[in-house]
Amino acid sequence: MRAGGAVTVALVTGGGGGIGRATATALAAAGDDVAILDLDAGPGRETAELVEAAGRRALFLRTDVSDGARMAWAVDEVERRLGPITAFANNAGIEGVVAPIHLYPDEIFDRLLQVNAKGVFLGLKHVLARMIPRGEGAIVNTASTSAIRGRAGLAGYVATKHAVLGLTRVAALDVAGTAIRVNAVLPGPIETRMIRSLDEQAGRSGGIRRAGAAAYGSPEDVAGIIRFLLSDQARHVNGAAWTVDGGSTVA
Secondary structure, eight states: OOTTSOOOEEEEETTTSHHHHHHHHHHHHTTOEEEEEESOHHHHHHHHHHHHHTTSOEEEEEOOTTOHHHHHHHHHHHHHHTOOEEEEEEOOOOOOOOBOGGGOOHHHHHHHIIIIIIHHHHHHHHHHHHHHHHTEEEEEEEOOGGGSSOOTTBHHHHHHHHHHHHHHHHHHHHTTTSEEEEEEEEEOSBSSHHHHHHHHHHTSTTTTOOTTOSSOBOHHHHHHHHHHHHSGGGTTOOSOEEEESTTTTTO
16 A cells, blocks of 8 residues: 555565465555466465455466466456556566586476566566556565575576566666666575475475575565565665575675
């Protein structure tokens, strides 16, 4: 909800679980109506039910964020059914596999590029096409601390999260001087299905933990920062990369 009490419409990609679900419910608690995009219909609808339980309107659309036609359709549908999108959590992403570069499967690398990089690009493209003529809005892209460091065995994930940070900076410059803002959040290890998958693949408990972080964070830790960056309280924040990692990038 924007200053002055006006209800705003938020769009969350990858909203079926983890950081996406926590973000959708945090935005609903702040007074936003929320559209959820996800490839997995069951969890996506569950998130929509949580938004409705918080007293806000919800819309779930099954969408592959890497498909330009589907993303264009989804953005059109959200605005037709809920109203103009003023807050966008560009969050959808996948983890791929853990393997050294010389053994990393081509097809996995390609799919990561499609979802994590092209998917973020398409979200920016189609949402900004609506926001720019109206002259207002805020976007947060979910990157990772893998956008600012290397991680052994994660060639695809690290490469695409570097891309997300680059796209954030380009988009922030593209809208500089307007009332639109584009920022990125960089989570460290967060207790989600994705981190459990990576740990299991690494073959050891806490496989990708880093010195300096006392424990894994929670999705709500990240959602709180996303909600802030999408709010009027962050009106002078543009092109920033906010780490949410318990200090793991300090060490």
